[in-house]
Amino acid sequence: MxxxxxxxxxxxxxxxxxxxxxxxxxxxxxxxxxxxxxxxxxxxxxxxxxxxxxxxxxxxxxxxxxxxxxxxxxxxxxxxxxxxxxxxxxxxxxNLDVVGNLFLGRELRRFGVLDEVRMEQRSRELLDTLSIRIPSVRIPVASLSGGQRQTVAIARSLIGDxxxxxxxxxxxxxxxxxxxxxxxxxxxxxxxxxxxxxxxxxxxxxxxxxxxxxxxxxxxxxxxxxxxxxTTEEIISAITGASDSAVTRRQARKREEREARGEGSP
Known part of the structure; x- marks a missing residue:
């Protein structure tokens, strides 16, 4: 990049x-x-x-x-x-619905009163843009699955652009x-x-x-x-601090065996 x-x-x-x-x-x-x-x-x-x-x-x-x-x-x-x-x-x-969680602390107001209509509209637009599927933006968060709760939390982070x-x-x-x-x-x-x-x-x-x-x-x-x-093995090696791992040693052994048999790389 x-x-x-x-x-x-x-x-x-x-x-x-x-x-x-x-x-x-x-x-x-x-x-x-x-x-x-x-x-x-x-x-x-x-x-x-x-x-x-x-x-x-x-x-x-x-x-x-x-x-x-x-x-x-x-x-x-x-x-x-x-x-x-x-x-x-x-x-x-x-205890709050999806709209309430998305705008918690950033509530929209009109003439000093919560603008529920605009918050609901923006909630639907945001979730649609992210292709987040939930039954309703007015459903309590407590009734959502773990994955749906995670996506709502991520969507909430995007409210502030x-x-x-x-x-x-x-x-x-x-x-x-x-x-x-x-x-x-x-x-x-x-x-x-x-x-x-x-x-x-x-x-x-x-x-x-x-x-x-x-x-x-x-x-x-x-x-x-x-x-x-x-490769995953290379990342794990860096995480553990090992120069190699059981997985990489096994791969090297298998490669040597194939070369000995004249098979080359798979």
Whole structure:
């Protein structure tokens, strides 16, 4: 990609007491691409997300927005720039309907009164644009499936017209069909020209939708891979810090056996 990144992190570090959670972390996200951020538990993924989202400002390093250095000290700063974050807990209100959740904290008013008609209309338009299928925008969120709840949370993040969307484990605890719905939505975010940071432990999901994969290990960058030219085994090797793995050793052994038999590559 030749276009300039919308969001850049350069040398970002964060310490919590004696624990160095992030060390010289770099990341770039461009418009219309999905960047997966992967790593083992404790690798620093959540710390990186919270630094971008303004929850835990970094101790050092530079964050650039469209090539300009910015400071993100609180969530409002990130939102004002155009960064939306959907956390794993979704933060949906089960007692409210879909419209109420989409516009929670951003309610539209007319003459000082909630403009329910306009909010419902905009809700339908947004969900239709994203091809999100739910029975009704007036159905309580508590009655939706896990996948539908996730898509509603992602749709809510778009109300403020962000440029970058961060998705924290969006397919965790979802079934196969619900996971497919969420991954379809991630691809539609890319089609809308949004930059997406996807945090996930599921390598199948990552390889299905990511354009680039950034690996964090022990708070440091441990590889940046183009999806089209890498393998799941290579990513796992970077995550674990191994130069190879049982899977790659098996592949190498099978390849050597085929070559010994004169069969060549499959």
């Amino acid at each position: 030749t276009q300039a990144p919308v969001l850049s992190l350069r040398g970002v570090s964060k310490r919590f007491g004696a624990v160095q959670a992030l060390s010289d972390f770099d990341l770039e996200v461009r418009a219309g691409e999905v960047v997966a951020l992967v790593g083992d538990n404790g690798a620093g993924k959540s710390t990186a997300v919270k630094a971008i989202a303004g929850v835990n400002p970094p101790d050092g390093g530079v964050i650039e927005w469209q090539g300009r250095p910015v400071t993100i000290h609180r969530p409002h700063d990130a939102q004002s720039l155009g960064i939306a974050t959907v956390y794993q807990d979704l933060a949906l209100c089960d 962000p440029r970058i969307v961060i998705l924290d484990e969006p397919t965790a605890a979802l079934g196969v069909e619900q996971t497919a719905e969420v991954l379809d939505l991630v691809e539609r975010l890319r089609e809308r020209g949004l930059g997406t940071i996807l945090i996930s432990h599921n390598m199948v999901d990552v390889m299905a939708v990511a354009d680039r994969i950034a690996v964090l290990r022990l708070g440091r960058n441990n590889g940046l891979f183009e999806k089209r030219s890498t």
